[in-house]
Amino acid sequence: MAQINPDTTVGELVAQRPARSRVFETLKIDYCCGGKLALSKACANRGLDTGTVIGLLEQADGQATDVVDAGAMSLGDLADHIVRAHHDFLRAELPRLDAITEKVFRVHGEHEPRLKQVREAFCELKDEMLSHMAKEEHVLFPMIRKMEQTRTPQSCCGGTLAHPIAQMEAEHTQSGDALATMSAATDGYTPPPWACNTYRAMLDGLANLERDMHQHVHKENNVLFPKALALESQLTGARAGGSSRCCGA
């Protein structure tokens, strides 16, 4: 088994072996929006010993994995997988959690003032993600699929893929901030002793939402986007500037 290098970024480590994401989830190391950080730096930021964390990652490598290997997919297959597994999940889960966070805030907000932060951060995340997914599905993912199929660089409004990808990454960071706010305001989704079943269901749903968002953003930030940019650069070099346009601009 290849040794894990502490200088490798946490995003690359998960891209190599998706099961490692479980270790990072447990240790609260951000491998999606914070995926460009070296393992040693990410461990230092969390006050963790890098050697111990490498031991846990190697242990995870030795165990069977049922996590999808995004790195082994074509760009088109990965974009399809992200839509089916993560966008469809959000379209089903966001309305359910919208109703539940509204109810819990309305009923228990006076007793627990931090529920206002949870509700506001959730609404921000929901609005952001619904618009974000539409942009990926209608603009960026079709450009990536077409580039892969036709082996031709795609141009959107005169620019390369770098601009829409940077925009999507910035929106991921905003969503990550909203998730961090909800986690902090609920003590890591821990129910207070007096919490009713609806309150507990809300925390369970939000914790699940956070886990899914981490996987989702990781697959885009650390696998799909870098591979798409690498292919674009390869094709641009080969064609010396020849490209087709995506939106008729």
Ligand SMILES: [Fe+2]
């Ligand atoms: Fe997405």
Ligand SMILES: [Fe+2]
């Ligand atoms: Fe995204």
